[in-house]
Amino acid sequence: MLHARGRRRHAKPVSIARLSTAILEVKDLVKRYPATLAVDGVSFHVPEGMCFGLLGPNGAGKTTTIEIMEGILPASSGEVRYRGEPLGARFREEAGILFQKTALQDFLTVRQSIALFRGLYASGLSVDEVLRLCALEKLAGRDSRKLSGGQQQRLLLAIALVNDPRVLFLDEPTTGLDPQARRNFWDLVQSIKSRNKTIILTTHYMEEAELLCDEVAIMDRGRIVTQGAPQQLLRQHFAEVLLELPRQDFPSSARELPLNLLEASDRIEISTRDLEGTLRALLGAHVPLHNLRIRPANLEDLFLELTGKELRP
Amino acid sequence: MIRRLLSVLHARNLEFVRDRATLAFTLVLPVMLVIGMSFVFGGPPRPLFKVGVLAPQIDPASQPFLREKYVEFVATPQLEAALRRLSHQQLDLLVDLKPPVRYWVNTDSPKGYIAEKLLRADVPEAQRQPVTGQAVRYVDWLFPGILGMNLMFSCLFGVGYVVLRYRKSGFLKRLHATPLKAFEFLGAQVLSRLLIILTVTTILYVGIGTIIGFHSAGSVPLLFLLTVAGSLSMIALGLTIAARFSSEELVGGVLNFLTWPMMLLSGIWFSLEDSPRWVQWVAHVFPLTHLLDGARAIMIDGAGFAQVVPNLVYLLATALFFLAFGAWSFRWRID
Numbered sequence: 001m002l003h004a005r006g007r008r009r010h011a012k013p014v015s016i017a018r019l020s021t022a023i024l025e026v027k028d029l030v031k032r033y034p035a036t037l038a039v040d041g042v043s044f045h046v047p048e049g050m051c052f053g054l055l056g057p058n059g060a061g062k063t064t065t066i067e068i069m070e071g072i073l074p075a076s077s078g079e080v081r082y083r084g085e086p087l088g089a090r091f092r093e094e095a096g097i098l099f100q101k102t103a104l105q106d107f108l109t110v111r112q113s114i115a116l117f118r119g120l121y122a123s124g125l126s127v128d129e130v131l132r133l134c135a136l137e138k139l140a141g142r143d144s145r146k147l148s149g150g151q152q153q154r155l156l157l158a159i160a161l162v163n164d165p166r167v168l169f170l171d172e173p174t175t176g177l178d179p180q181a182r183r184n185f186w187d188l189v190q191s192i193k194s195r196n197k198t199i200i201l202t203t204h205y206m207e208e209a210e211l212l213c214d215e216v217a218i219m220d221r222g223r224i225v226t227q228g229a230p231q232q233l234l235r236q237h238f239a240e241v242l243l244e245l246p247r248q249d250f251p252s253s254a255r256e257l258p259l260n261l262l263e264a265s266d267r268i269e270i271s272t273r274d275l276e277g278t279l280r281a282l283l284g285a286h287v288p289l290h291n292l293r294i295r296p297a298n299l300e301d302l303f304l305e306l307t308g309k310e311l312r313p
Numbered sequence: 314m315i316r317r318l319l320s321v322l323h324a325r326n327l328e329f330v331r332d333r334a335t336l337a338f339t340l341v342l343p344v345m346l347v348i349g350m351s352f353v354f355g356g357p358p359r360p361l362f363k364v365g366v367l368a369p370q371i372d373p374a375s376q377p378f379l380r381e382k383y384v385e386f387v388a389t390p391q392l393e394a395a396l397r398r399l400s401h402q403q404l405d406l407l408v409d410l411k412p413p414v415r416y417w418v419n420t421d422s423p424k425g426y427i428a429e430k431l432l433r434a435d436v437p438e439a440q441r442q443p444v445t446g447q448a449v450r451y452v453d454w455l456f457p458g459i460l461g462m463n464l465m466f467s468c469l470f471g472v473g474y475v476v477l478r479y480r481k482s483g484f485l486k487r488l489h490a491t492p493l494k495a496f497e498f499l500g501a502q503v504l505s506r507l508l509i510i511l512t513v514t515t516i517l518y519v520g521i522g523t524i525i526g527f528h529s530a531g532s533v534p535l536l537f538l539l540t541v542a543g544s545l546s547m548i549a550l551g552l553t554i555a556a557r558f559s560s561e562e563l564v565g566g567v568l569n570f571l572t573w574p575m576m577l578l579s580g581i582w583f584s585l586e587d588s589p590r591w592v593q594w595v596a597h598v599f600p601l602t603h604l605l606d607g608a609r610a611i612m613i614d615g616a617g618f619a620q621v622v623p624n625l626v627y628l629l630a631t632a633l634f635f636l637a638f639g640a641w642s643f644r645w646r647i648d
Contacts, residue, residue: 070490072646089492097490103482105324107331112324119320120491159487 023048029078038064040222051199053213061222062202096165100172111140117159124163134158150181167198206299220307238297243270254285321501362428365389367409378435414439457608458581468547476555489645496640510544530615542628543604549635557644575601603627
């Protein structure tokens with residue numbers, strides 16, 4: 001249910017049968033601007049029913065990629081196919097889109113804004129169904145400009161759902177939301193996912209990607225640097241645990257130690273399979289350990305490992 | 314297609330009606346015009362008659378007729394120009410007081426008839442030279458111009474800036490992600506603005522017409538048809554300008570570039586009959602000129618459908634052209 005506030009679980013692997021058909025195929029996509037190569041030969045396919053995440057920092061090319069997939073931006077070369085065909089009228093009828101930034105028509109209520117978009121599709125859900133699905137019944141009569149950030153995103157999601165889409169694009173849907181609104185939005189997306197919708201999600205929130213996505217592609221400088229199920233990628237790249245220390249607690253003399261160091265802006269991370277040996281080495285180098293944190297690797301660490309950059313908004 | 318068009322049309326109408334400031338301005342403007350016209354053309358009694366005198370200057374001492382009360386004497390040295398004014402009832406009588414005294418009177422003009430009696434009482438030997446023409450007050454001639462000017466501003470600015478705002482806010486980009494097509498969106502904008510324009514123009518026509526005592530000599534339904542065609546043409550022109558630009562300054566500049574020549578050359582305030590041929594040629598490129606020519610022909614001369622067909626055809630053809638060009642060049646998003 002949408003309103004469930006129960007314990008969250010990471011995305012379940014979807015069944016092989018559901019994933020047998022690619023609903024979207026992206027082949028050798030390139031987007032070139034006069035001074036920038038925004039997307040540099042990206043290829044992947046998205047099976048039906050999957051939540052597919054495009055991850056990366058700002059400027060990685062994920063929004064450009066998703067807007068080409070949505071048919072909003074033309075590609076310089078390459079192609080996107082929906083259910084085996086180039087994007088066309090069928091795609092427009094069957095796709096739901098939530099842009100990173102969208103303004104709605106002024107002076108319309110929540111219900112009227114939804115009704116406007118419902119009128120643009122041949123088939124879909126009723127306005128009342130969409131209001132209920134996105135928990136907007138009590139806000140139906142309110143001017144859409146007077147909604148909070150979280151309510152606004154729920155309305156935009158409701159508009160993306162009016163045609164009961166087979167594929168739903170969510171471009172950084174929770175950027176700028178407070179933690180509670182973000183978690184409420186995740187509940188909504190999980191509920192939509194349970195209706196066997198294909199979801200394409202871009203985000204730079206790793207928790208969001210791990211929670212919602214069945215498969216992720218990490219982008220950097222317009223290219224996909226790795227792709228796979230989040231837990232599978234982590235197992236592939238990290239057999240170790242990570243030790244985190246504030247940068248100021250890590251003396252320069254300790255850099256001589258035979259450790260696998262990853263440097264972030266405010267901290268030093270040490271990747272190791274021999275936790276006890278590493279701790280002994282740090283104590284031997286007189287490194288203060290009172291701020292030490294030990295944790296398993298996550299997607300952010302994976303990005304850091306793959307690109308040498310931090311994954312930050 | 315109709316369903317999508319109606320959805321956008323309904324939403325746009327709601328937006329317009331609920332934008333109280335704009336709605337109030339749109340309704341207040343015609344009321345202000347009505348009040349302004351009542352001040353300009355109401356007020357204290359004016360001279361009953363206007364008589365042109367074929368002379369460079371007027372000396373009241375030279376002739377008893379020139380001392381008559383409630384008659385305004387105007388020096389009109391050029392006979393040809395004076396006769397044109399007489400035929401358009403901008404003069405009630407024209408006299409040449411050099412012996413032998415001659416005068417010209419428009420036999421269709423009631424005021425000309427009285428003015429002639431006054432002259433004959435003072436100068437019995439004056440020789441009559443008849444001129445025909447229909448009585449037209451300046452206010453009757455100006456009235457279609459005022460309606461047309463209001464229509465032009467509402468069409469061009471009302472549509473152009475709305476589309477520009479939609480594009481800048483990203484609303485157009487969101488619509489582009491739906492099955493809505495450019496011509497459906499533009500069609501909805503045209504119909505929405507047309508409803509507003511026709512409502513406001515009707516208020517103006519009835520309001521000002523009542524104040525100044527104007528009655529159309531021709532068919533009101535034909536006048537309505539011409540107004541629809543003129544509105545369509547200018548709304549489509551506004552949409553064409555807003556079809557791809559994203560800068561308010563640029564769109565504002567282009568709209569001003571179009572509206573000012575139309576204000577001056579389309580015959581809102583004065584007739585361009587005496588202007589050079591090239592000016593008339595330029596003026597007839599503007600849709601407003603065709604709207605005003607047609608409207609004056611119907612309202613003043615009582616012209617029928619056949620006489621305004623060229624104006625109707627030009628207005629509808631330009632409407633289609635602008636709409637097609639607008640749809641072709643339309644941009645949903647900022648490049």
